[in-house]
Amino acid sequence: MIVIEESLCKGCGLCIKNCPTGAVTLHDRVARLSTHCTGCGICMRVCPCGAIRRDDVIPAGAAVCRSCPVQCAVQPGFEGACRRYTNVNGTLVRNRALVPASYRAGRLYPEIPDRPLITAVGAGTEYPCCRPAPHIVADIVRDIEVITVVTEAPLSYSGIKVKIDTNVHIGAEGARVFRDGAVVGMVDTEEYGAKMLSIGGANILSGKHGFTAARTIVGLANGERMVLQVEKGSTLDIAVGQPPVIDGVMQKKMRVGCGSATIGMFAAQLSKVVDEAIVLDHHVIGLLSEHRAGEEVGMTYSGVIPNGRKSTRGRYFGDQGHGWGGTDIVGPLQAVKKVDMSMARPGLRILVTETTGQQAGLLEVQPDGTVMEIPMTATIQAVVDLIAANCEEARVSAVYVGGTGGSARAGVTTYPLKLSQAVHEGEVKLTIGGAPTYILPGGGINFMVDVEKVVPGAFTWVATPATVAPVEYTMTRATFEKIGGHTNAIKPVATVKKEG
Numbered sequence: 001m002i003v004i005e006e007s008l009c010k011g012c013g014l015c016i017k018n019c020p021t022g023a024v025t026l027h028d029r030v031a032r033l034s035t036h037c038t039g040c041g042i043c044m045r046v047c048p049c050g051a052i053r054r055d056d057v058i059p060a061g062a063a064v065c066r067s068c069p070v071q072c073a074v075q076p077g078f079e080g081a082c083r084r085y086t087n088v089n090g091t092l093v094r095n096r097a098l099v100p101a102s103y104r105a106g107r108l109y110p111e112i113p114d115r116p117l118i119t120a121v122g123a124g125t126e127y128p129c130c131r132p133a134p135h136i137v138a139d140i141v142r143d144i145e146v147i148t149v150v151t152e153a154p155l156s157y158s159g160i161k162v163k164i165d166t167n168v169h170i171g172a173e174g175a176r177v178f179r180d181g182a183v184v185g186m187v188d189t190e191e192y193g194a195k196m197l198s199i200g201g202a203n204i205l206s207g208k209h210g211f212t213a214a215r216t217i218v219g220l221a222n223g224e225r226m227v228l229q230v231e232k233g234s235t236l237d238i239a240v241g242q243p244p245v246i247d248g249v250m251q252k253k254m255r256v257g258c259g260s261a262t263i264g265m266f267a268a269q270l271s272k273v274v275d276e277a278i279v280l281d282h283h284v285i286g287l288l289s290e291h292r293a294g295e296e297v298g299m300t301y302s303g304v305i306p307n308g309r310k311s312t313r314g315r316y317f318g319d320q321g322h323g324w325g326g327t328d329i330v331g332p333l334q335a336v337k338k339v340d341m342s343m344a345r346p347g348l349r350i351l352v353t354e355t356t357g358q359q360a361g362l363l364e365v366q367p368d369g370t371v372m373e374i375p376m377t378a379t380i381q382a383v384v385d386l387i388a389a390n391c392e393e394a395r396v397s398a399v400y401v402g403g404t405g406g407s408a409r410a411g412v413t414t415y416p417l418k419l420s421q422a423v424h425e426g427e428v429k430l431t432i433g434g435a436p437t438y439i440l441p442g443g444g445i446n447f448m449v450d451v452e453k454v455v456p457g458a459f460t461w462v463a464t465p466a467t468v469a470p471v472e473y474t475m476t477r478a479t480f481e482k483i484g485g486h487t488n489a490i491k492p493v494a495t496v497k498k499e500g
């Protein structure tokens, strides 16, 4: 549990501000713990005076929660640090009952086909938008008249989110991204096992380098290869659907999970071949014997201390860099900070591996507590290979993000708001170049589409500058009439297909 060294406490109150359960209070400018502290350790991590430490004593009557690595010791009648679980007579009970059905299942419209009757690719644009869209076509589908309205809409609110599967640190989040010296976007927050770029957007498109940005969005969306430079970071040679080349090195594997997750997945196999494993990852470094998964497979803590800041049991935060697993650790020897020889023994073998299993090394603890690299054995390499075999191929993928909530709606209806509402209700299906979209909640018609599902080469751009996306709205004739659609412009789909 948590212990506060009162002599070290300066009464700053940071622990009180950060404690999620209100278990610390201030008395005479000294922090004091109440009995319902869960031992989550947040106060310990925020205390600037080092006045808070942890011992391994679990208070009598507390139930230890195993639902996350924090492992709160929850006292009877109290909640864990996340406020999700309560100790009810010694049993941890979820504070919220299971919800078997989704909150809003949404209305289903099975009569509307998943695909448009025709795509908008090649349809052109009617400008100004007060005229009906280039094509409004009708056909009978499963005995119901269905309408598709198509237009190639210039979207000045548009961009592309690029996902690059790699552990390599490409640059700081928020860093600008350049193409041919022009700013076209920025590094976005990282996603699981991937770095993200956000290219374009209204402000960049309307700025000094708008044309370059528009060309970049369209090029990436159409699968072209291009070179981008991250400010104070890497050179990215990328094409959607292809492995990324970062600073001249082709990336091969996407990590199987962070270091902790890798330990969780492979603890059983690792524990059979080594005494300890350090799995290096720029997010969380995993330490096998101390991790809960190591304990589950019968291991006890080895005394090895990895290089990193401790988060929770067997989980450490590393620093980002160009070393193994995207950390700043450049080889197996640097992965070990020290070995506590009161627990460890000479000859103890430590596997150090990346989460992709692409680089791995074997260490042996020496009598003086130092570590020495030794040759990898075939048995241990087989487990590393198993980790590697469970990693997906690294690739670049992208979603085009746009908003069709503007004037382009007038090509469909005389009541633009009704179109937006019908799209959100699911009565009108929005597709982009024939591909399904995800509609963002809230106002407007903001959508995302996987560019690899769109008809190839479908995106273009105009010099306003804006990118141009093929937009299709599909609905029943009854809905089309209800939202005030331009019924006088409907043509049989067969006629339009014949005219080309």
Ligand code: SF4
Pocket (backbone or CB within 6 Å): 002, 018, 019, 020, 021, 022, 023, 024, 033, 036, 037, 038, 039, 040, 041, 042, 043, 044, 081
């Ligand atoms: S360990 Fe967690 S619950 Fe206990 S006092 Fe610190 S922050 Fe609060």
Ligand code: SF4
Pocket (backbone or CB within 6 Å): 040, 065, 066, 067, 068, 069, 070, 071, 072, 079, 080, 081, 082, 083, 084, 085
């Ligand atoms: S799930 Fe909640 S209660 Fe359980 S250990 Fe994690 S933070 Fe604590």
